[in-house]
Amino acid sequence: MHAAARRTLFWNANWFGVSRRVAHIAGFVALLVALMSGVALVPGCGDAPARGGPLETSVVIGETGRFPGQFAYPRAIDAHGSSLVIVDKSARVQRIDPGTGVFLGGWAMPESDLGKPTGITVGPHPFDAGVEAVYVADTHYHRVMVYPLPLDALEKTSRRVAETPPEPILTLGGYGTEDGSFVYVTDAAPLPSADPARPVSRIYVSEYGGNDRVSVFERVGDGFEFAFAFGTPGHGDGTPGSREGVMFHRPQSLALDGDRGELLVTDASNHRVGRFTLDGELIGWIGGVDAVGVEPLELRYPYGIAVLRDGTALVSEFGGNCVRRIDIETGTSVGVYGEAGRLEGQLASPWGIAVVDRTVYVLDSGNDRVQGFRSPAPAADLAEAGRNGEGWAGP
């Protein structure tokens, strides 16, 4: 066929009712637009959203691995004197020197096939005054296990993580949705008491998994019994001054504010922090879904919290890849630290936060390490509030 005739036939033919000329031109234009958009978007897609800028890191502890002193996606952290206690996704509880990263002792949880712990708290021994214990939220086994510190026996084998844990001094919970039982435990917070006969008067336990709430166990005789619970699964706010209508969606961490006599709860999937009285009555919420996208206060999956004595709290944002300092009274953001990334000073999915001396230690979970930076609080207010019974009037 003559070339000119072929050209005429080609361009005049219809293709699904659209002229081929138009279809091909439109296709080329669409292809060009798509390519250019992709090229324009590609660099931007890799950029982290602006947060607080890199941390001014003073120390980096740990790296990926399963040897002592290494971590496999660490999930919870707390301070024990001048050391750190960390639990990770390999179900190891490790005590670490924060200055050097040296492994000081630890053990593997007794069971972990169904899942690993996601919460750890160091607090007063439930029965012995003047001694500390570690409260492990054994999430997928629906229980809180309390172990003695400071791991004297295990520190003799400080070259390795002990395969068997010490004998627990207390076990709370068991699977269920009724009072005193748990589905997936996330954290436990012991309430110190000034009475040496009762070093711990209450234990608060948070859980999720369709039974999202905070349960309270009180010291009765030689043990602890369920007293009350507050919260139901959902996204509602509840009524200030009451436990009624309070809802949680994965309450991940608990923190006791000794100066105010309050309990703070990181309501992670509702993107907020709740303030409650020690009897579980709502005081107010900080953040929330309506604050998302509205600076300066935007909490994206707040997981860890540490209360400072200057009336502020440090919150590690799992989704925001940063640490946010909030004013507890006013509910405003007074500082953001860190940004997303893998370099020193950057964070990836931080799960927890703890304060030792003048240093804040952030559990940089996605990078399998802990990063320390200088506490933003004034020197006189460095310590975490409410530790070891200091300043507590008790319930």
Next chain:
Amino acid sequence: MGESRGGTARAAWADGLTAAGLVATALLVLGVPGVGIVRSLAMLGLGAALDAAGTVVGPLVVSALTAAGIGVLAAAIGVPIGWVIASAGRIRALAVVLLMPLVLPQTIAFAGWGVLRSPETMLGNAIVGAAQDGARWLPIVVSRGLAVLGLAFWAAPLAGVVQAVAFASTPRALIEQGRLSSPSVLRRWALLMRVHAGAIGLSAAVVGMLMLGSAVPLHLSNLPTHATVIWLELTETSLAERGRVWAAASPAVLLAGVLAVAMVASMSHAVRGSVARGDQVAGGLGVRASGGAVGLACAAWCCAFLVPVLLLAVTVRDWAVVFRFPRFHADAVWSSLATSGVVGVLVLLVGVACGRAFGSPRRFARVAAWLVFGALLATALTPGVLIGAAMNTAYGSLGGSSGGSFGGSLGSVSVILSMLARFGVLGAFAGLWMAWREDASLRADGALHVRDTVRAWWVFVLSRRLLLPVGAAIASACLTLHEIEASVMVRPPGPDNLARLMLDALHFARMDELAAVILLVAAAAAPIAAAGMWAVLASSRK
């Protein structure tokens, strides 16, 4: 004559550029991650590498058994689906819907049916109660069984497609004879299954090959397959020590390579023979699928997609969470859409280039096409977590960890390359099919000059078969939208994507958000996937 010579010269240049582009693509998807892996292995040493490789015999056996089980189940479920795809009449349009789950997340069936064993349900309480009474194995077995069954339902349409190619060649006389000789439906089906036993076995093998990879439900249920074990090792090993992990992962990589080479050799031989004989692809069954076959196919689709989505929807406590999800996670949504768009365009280009090269009269172009087809097939058969981890290793080696816009751009390129490695084979296959389906008259030597000019190829080949690579591009984009395995390994921290949101929702039981992600992906992908598949099917019937 002068115009023909000029056109031929231009066509030669076009073939040369196409071949160069295809070779560059093969080098990118194989070479970039390969360099990082080779460096890690070199640092490890041969003895240590062999030791590490020897430690995964157990997981390899588990992988083989699991893949075989899923393959057999998928093949069985896929029989009625294949019959509907191959049938005549308007019922064939149902094939578009039946194939849809293939481009949607693998985890839909696992997550949806898993709702029935949630802690607050009767079944969930019974399982945990039994575990606490001593049957600690029960929750684990239930979880793993659910993962296997969910994947079988997801892969059943793929098995159906493989079977449909054979079903379409069933002689009408055989079907009529079956109806006359036996009133029993089951006996007629048994006869047809015997006739097509090879195709059904092949479909099980194809699905089994895919399931040797790192399917997310197997990871979530902690089934100790080779890919799951390697996934865990990768997350718990620093970059400096990954040589040992790569050595342990080598059986999967080697198997993917061997399978790719074998399939390329087999397919090239088959295509050459078919072209030489002037074969025409079967146009489909001469009869309509029965109501029973259609019913079974629809039931399989419901189990794979509809019922799980409804179960997830029922679990939603607050629909406000679902509706505000796109706003709340706008950065993740846009990031995923942008990545999908770029990957779709790249796959389209691969498909068009392969279509040109496979149909070229020049040997070097055809060799380049087979080379990239083999490379993309090898990377597609390699577990996704290995692809992502390899790209991540290369990303780190090339200075991606330096941060800033360079690091960010490199991270995004790593993600896109990973997706191209995983799904680019769809474009290559579309190009092969496009070239294979050229009208026989155009292959005759007398018409060589018509095909040999770029314009003529565009008019007589590409414009008639463009919907094939377009359909492959759309399918690739849909799969990229929710691909988890490579994404979680390669994507740097920062803006989320839908895949990471979905994995977090699965891990942390954020059921409202999981429902939101799945509904969003299904709502976005379903009409696009349906349009794309319809286009592919319509084009392949011409």
